[in-house]
Amino acid sequence: MTDALAPIDSEEFAALMRAVGPFEPAPRLAVGVSGGPDSLALALLAADWVRARHGSLSALIVDHGLRPEAGDEARLTRAWLHARGIQGEILRWEGAKPTSGIPAHARDARYRLLLERCRRMGIVHLLLGHHAFDQTETVLMRLFGGSGIEGLAGILPIRYTPLTRMVRPLLPIDPARLRATLTARGQAWLEDPTNADQAYTRARFRRALSAFPEAMGIRDELARLRASAVQATEGLDAAIDDGFARCCEIDRLGFAWVDEDALATVPEEVAWRLLARVLCGIGGTTWPAATSSVRALRGRILSRAGRPSGSLGRCRLLRRDRRLLICRERRHLPAAVAVEGGETVLWDGRFLVRIPPRRWLGGSRYRLMPAPQEVWRRPQVPAVEPALSRVPMEARVSLPVLMGESGEAILPQAMPPDGCQLKDASPPRLAIAFSPRRALKGTGRFLAVGQSRIMLWEEALPAVLAVSGEPAGSGAEQEEQREY
Structure with a gap:
């Protein structure tokens, strides 16, 4: 059994990376680094991992510009990385900053900057430093927010974008072990004061979780809830994949045909999720259309009387001989x-x-x-x-x-x-x-x-x-x- 405060060694980290593979023989990775203990430990561990495989690592440091000291902290983080032989680059969030919803806007800007830089460098794998406590907080927040089964599955270890895999190998790891890893290497780190700022929702949930005695096992219960949600989500995914094979044709030129008779044989909870995915993919959106709208669309398709034609989720819907054509609508296409x-x-x-x-x-x-x-x-x-x-x-x-x-x-x-x-x-x-x-x-x-x-x-x-x-x-x- 692993010591709760033991540093992470190369063998354990290699196992964590195998769980989020595949990687090319000489991997080229990028890692998002804030200077905090989690991402900094990930950068040091990943640097050792790629060197052993004759690969390369680029550390990307986002300066959000939200605090006066942010620029100095980004430069200090880069200096720490350079001292360890890791190439670091600072990405700045330029322009006016929001006055509300700051964490969400900052997260979106951070991912946009990181993914854009990965695209420009031709790097497929972007490592992120989320850990086990981040996972627990996310599940609790979604539980209180009334999330469905997919939301309770928490943070995915791998998220796929068209050219980049966003990879989180540290999700099983207690953050205390990441601090122990840095301490064992003699590496200092930064503490972001906003992580404890009770003005932010996640910080309030973090404080609430810390108030429970460890003996109550709240984190263990949330982990079990998440495991059940993951299992249920995997079952749904398998059913949706089967539904795709039965009733959908996705063309390489970006449109889809849905066989209405075949869709009628797909269970309701699977069918509307299937339609939501098709709409999201064909429409090129990040998030699916509202659940109520997609459920209503399924009802119109199967009612025979209603016409499913129209638009939803940036998609145009047209009935053609018991098949539904789903294609991108012409509105809001990119300018020349x-x-x-x-x-x-x-x-x-x-x-x-x-x-x-x-x-x-x-x-x-x-x-x-x-x-x-x-x-x-x-x-x-x-x-x-x-x-x-x-x-x-x-x-x-x-x-x-x-x-x-x-x-x-x-x-x-x-x-x-x-x-x-x-x-x-x-x-x-x-x-x-x-x-x-x-x-x-x-x-x-x-x-x-x-x-x-x-x-x-x-x-x-x-x-x-x-x-x-x-x-x-x-x-x-x-x-x-x-x-x-």
Whole structure:
């Protein structure tokens, strides 16, 4: 049995990392570091882990600018890391700061900065320092907030985004052991005063938990509740995956067909969750539509009398011969932006778009934009990309295209499922991969749609690495990566 205050050694940390794999043979990792004991211990442990595997680690320090001393603390943290041979970089949250909901806004800004930097560096794995007490607090907060079974499953050890895995290997670990790890290494750390500020909800729950005697076993009870919720969620995920196979077709060009008769055979609690995931993925949103709205949609689909047509969650819904077409609605699509060539872009929260190299574009100036309807009416379109002929017009107009100054259009083509580059062609093509922000499968193990099935993230890791770019120093030209 592990000593409750024992430092974490390399063997134990290797086991924690195996639980959140896979990783490439020479892993390239990033770690978010605040200077607090949890993330700092994670950075030191991860640095040893990657060195043993001939990999690399980049420490990303976010300066939120919310306290006068924040900048000095970020620089001190970077100095500590450099002294340990860890490359550190400070990311600053620029612009006006909110006056309310500060923790949520700061969290969103932090993740945005971290993920954007990972994309630019071509790093697939972002480590975060959440631990066992963070997990307990989250479950308690969600319990009091009336969360459903998925919420009571707490913090996921892995969260998948189109190009990055957000990995939390320390979730099983008592934070006292992280402090012990730093103490054993002679490493100081920072204490953030906002962690104890009772103006914030999490701090109040943290204080309430600490008021219970350890003998009462409150944390153990919450851990058991979470374990039950995880088990139930896994069962729901398996049922939803089965429902996908029975009644959904997800196309690589970002639209879906739902067989209404097959949907009627899916249990209600599974069916509305399935629809919520489809809407979230096709709409490119981070969070699903309101539960009541999705339940009502299922009712309209199955009532036969009601028309499910309309819009929900940035999606357009159209009934076609006992099948429901779900595609991105045209409202609120990204504005046109100028491109130089060679970039990789996350567009509309749905597609990874690889802009053709500059040599393909010649001297013309192009803009990346939603496809104008008249482009698809040109007679040469089916000859340029036969696969587009299967795409309903309602879905085509939500696809990205490159439009030239003289009205010429470079049309999209689904990127090969293995992530390989499209070969040089004339005319050039715009390679896109359907990679929504929110998972369509399981607890997030979804990257892109293969030719006839949904690919698991683990299966698609080589494709992710191919899209993300070659490691620095390989001699390969690094692509710029942005999000629109």
